[in-house]
Amino acid sequence: MLQRWGGRVASLCQAVSGYRVPPCGCQALLTCRHHTCPPGAGHPKGNTDSPGDGPMDTPPGLDTSPPSDQPRFVGGSRAWGRSLSPLHRLSQMLPPQFLSPEIQDLRSAESEEPLLTHSPPEGSSGLDSQPDGPPAPLGTAFAPGDLVIAEFKRRHYTEFKKMFSLTDSGKLNSNWGVVGHMEIVGKLPGQRLRTSRGFEFLLKRPSLEEYILLMKRGPTISYPKDIAAMLMMMDVSPGDVVLEAGSGSGGMTLFLSRAVGLEGRVYSFEVRADHHAIAKKNVSKWRSAWDVRSRNPWPENVHFINQDLSAALPTMGSVAFDAAALDMLNPQVALPAILTCLKQGGVCAVYVANITQVIDLLEGIRSCRLPLLCEKIQEMSVKDWLVAPSVRKDGTVSQRVEPQGNTESELEGNGADPQSDTEMLSNAVKPFGQVPYIARPLPWQAGHTAFLVQLRKIRAAPTRTEPEESS
Known part of the structure; x- marks a missing residue:
């Protein structure tokens, strides 16, 4: 067997060595x-390498034509x-x-005609030129009473981020310099502003997610990733009436208020007076800033109740809830009172911190024989990634390394500086496909925050009292 394979290899090497490739x-x-x-190309007669050469020898057994049954590339x-x-x-x-x-x-x-390129005018990077057409929308400028986020990043990482309300005589003080509030008034979101020390701050309006993460807290907030999953569990839509047990800092309340819209209502219960006051303040602050930035006012559909849930629900009359969100230490204690006001088929989304609370919740439902079905138990995890051009410590973009030999020895032999091209092109915009990128998860990630339990109110099937008639 080895002799047969050795003979085949020798014949193949002889055939390849006798084959001449055109230039x-x-x-x-x-x-x-x-x-x-x-x-x-390179052989006018179709079978020669160059004028004056003999016919190109094709070794026997070596077929250079593409097979007919294969797609041509x-x-x-x-x-x-x-x-x-x-x-x-x-x-x-x-x-x-x-x-x-x-x-x-x-x-x-791929095309017979060469690709025509138009170089940008001198002194321009090519990005400043805008196509002819209608002007781009500018948005709403910052005004006193508006919420602003000032952010400073260095090499892909955020070193300073603060949310504040604009006032007529306020100032933003930081280790990176001072910025007066009146310097921000009139600017548009997305613009950069230099501080007194020369650093550039990015100005933007906070989203509802950023507002919840940066607002003043009393108890621990429900993180936006968990709030989004609870809204999907409850399937909240405009016009619904939702119960919230545990106002906390008001984060879940704001998302519920936006989900139910102008025609819906949110009843938020909180037994502690300090948490009740913080939640009302955070919701009021967001609503006031929203009225400054938007033409459509924020809906006033939240009713805060500083009272125990079991004692307050019987006094509310004939209020029927489409869904309920529970963020309590012992949610199984409040479930019997909630079920009397929850519509048939409605969902209770329960937010608990550890798995032992999940077990206590399910055991309470079983022992009390509550008409609730546990449909799912979830733990939400989100991984943030960093995808950005590779930048050195001095701010220059790294060069793309070609898969060649020992380039350092060649550069040293030619007396060239390996960083000269990068320094010359650091301020210019490099063409598409010439900048290397880094892609990796961020070093810090949001780990476990809570377990989410979806409970649905059900009705048991009626028991048969009479035997079925045999046919």
């Missing part, structure tokens, strides 16, 4: 696999015109002046 084929192999050699794409490379398909949507020479070569190799 254009060598160039295609050395540059890029997307370059193709047109028929007859032309210029790095299939025969029916679909590109194989996502980078190539993405480059088709970009203007030619933003493409690197390598991408331009790939595009020009």
